[in-house]
Amino acid sequence: MSVRPTPASVLGPKAEVPEPATAVVELLGILRRHLGMDLAWLGRIEADVLVVQVINGDGASFQLAPGSTVRRESALFGRVLSGEFPTVIPDTRADPRILRLPVVDELDVGAYAAVPVVDSDGIVYGLAGCLGHGPHPHLRPRDGRFLRMIAEILGDSVTDLHRMWEVRSRVWRDVSHVIDGGGPALAFQPVLDLEHGKIIGVEALSRFSDYARSPSQWFTAAGSVGLNVDLELAAVRRALAVLPRLPTHMILAINVSATTLSAGLVDMIMNEDAERILVEITEHERIGDTPAINRDIEHLRRLGVRIAADDVGTGYAGLEQLVRLRPEIIKMDCCLTQGIDTDPARRAVAAGLVHVAKEIGGSVVAEGIETAAELQATRETAIPYGQGFLLGPPTPVLPEAVR
Secondary structure: OOOOOOOOOOEEOOOOOOOOOHHHHHHHHHHHHHHOOOEEEEEEEEOOEEEEEEEEEOOHHHOOOOOOEEEHHHOOHHHHHHOOOOOEEOOHHHOHHHHOOHHHHHOOOOEEEEEEEEOOOOOEEEEEEEEEOOOOOOOOHHHHHHHHHHHHHHHOOHHHHHHHHHHHHHHHHHHHHHHHOOOOEEEEEEEEEOOOOEEEEEEEEEEOOOOOOOHHHHHHHHHHOOOHHHHHHHHHHHHHOOHHHOOOOOEEEEEEOHHHHHHHHHHHHOOOOHHHEEEEEOOOOOOOOOHHHHHHHHHHHHHOOEEEEEEEOOOOOHHHHHHHHOOOEEEEOHHHHOOOOOOHHHHHHHHHHHHHHHHOOOEEEEOOOOOHHHHHHHHHOOOOEEOOOOOOOOEOOOOOOOO
16 A cells, blocks of 8 residues: 555545446546535445445645545434434535534535446445535435435446436436326225215325336335435325315315335425325335324324324234224225135125224225125225225316315
């Protein structure tokens, strides 16, 4: 190792580093241009220093080059690793905690972004990030998720780098285009009181102009690049705009994953007519032991929002989950509804859900009713509400009976 001391306390001795792969340099260039920063870098952690491995951009203006070492105690990366500082810092000089660090003045860092890079064994290899001389107020939390996506690719084998980037960047562009356009389009499917045949509300369903992916595949793809919450919130925002157009006795059902509950949904609903909103939790995961999610569910309930467990019957953690969540609405999946007229087992499960709902103070909605026989059997099972193509298909405009 060749040593060349510098007067700046932030930087340590120079280290020798291997020639970087072209693909890594190009990927850092994509990151730098996407964030609009002056420098993108990849560094390896060695004890209490970060060894800069690869750079793309104006490294000289930051006194950085391949082989530069940055001391943990006077820099930002240690605090990013510990979670003390956020992934994206648009203005380092606006935060007194950061302003006191030598890196801000000595390297002239006005904006900073960094995330850990983890190798295939799950071990933190180092960090990838960007630097800007001036503040970058345009940076958003979504840009931090873009940086995480880049870091995940860097952690994988270089052989797959270009293939993975092509796939993920296409997904990122597609999903970002939908989000920036105001969210997915909506279709509205009526929910009926089966005894009286009247519409009591509508479910807002996301629809996309690109039919190469189904709506569920769109959200799965968004999740693969860290944009599922952004996409869901965009869909919710568009759905809530419809609420004033519904008659005051109508319910608007919106779909969110459990993760989105703690990512801004409560604030979004605060100023709405919450008693007319039904939040359907769509994610098939155990949430009973997650304090943050339970806290937000109770907050929503205090506002007047009702909670639904969606797709019950498709592995949604079973009856234990229903008892712990205690949803006001149990949405029985179409896999139980379709064929209920000919299958005693389906009727028995449906009757059991009705009993559970009564015990926890809720009701059941049967999804996927497509035939008159299924409708009759659903009524005979004492399920009070239903939806499906027989009762009304999803349409891009509110059903006539609702307007």
